[in-house]
Amino acid sequence: MALKSLETEQQISIQALIRSWEGKLTWNLLVTKIESSLGIATTRQTLDKYANIKHEYKQRKQILRGKPVSSDNEELISYLQKDVELAEKVIQLEAQLAVASSEIGKLHAFIKKLSSIGKTNPSVMDVFQKTLREIK
Known part of the structure; x- marks a missing residue:
């Protein structure tokens, strides 16, 4: 557009x-x-x-x-400070996202491993299914 x-x-x-x-x-x-x-x-x-x-x-x-920047121009300084604060917030949120993505990957691998074990061991699959029902 x-x-x-x-x-x-x-x-x-x-x-x-x-x-x-x-x-x-x-x-x-x-x-x-x-x-x-x-x-x-x-x-x-x-x-x-x-x-x-x-x-x-x-x-x-x-x-x-x-x-x-002139220290007399408070409007511009506060405007630039706001940009700095927003940039810092973006960096913080990107770091949090990276940590969360890493944790999700580990949990996903753990669940896949449990699932593969559960295919050969029915008692593990029962616990797995029970846990899934409790989460919902």
Whole structure:
């Protein structure tokens, strides 16, 4: 589904946002800020198609290179801090998923082993079936 074209007013608002940008500037951060501040859902690829926005982005990126975030800009600092917190949460959740996947794999192997033993030993299969009924 293609995104609709940006209207002139939206382009101007995006350029103004870029021009006033402080701190690290990336396309992903810009897209997120445009959606949260201006309520415009767009993509990096869409923004890149507009020469005026692309030019403004490159210019601001050049100006900001090596320039630290001003401690006076509390809104931007809290915005960047929120990004850091979200990234940390993603890392934590990915680690939890990896542990859970590992445990599921071990449990699956254990159940397969019990099942194969149960085929030759009916008493093991009875215990296995009873346990399954209790879990349900």
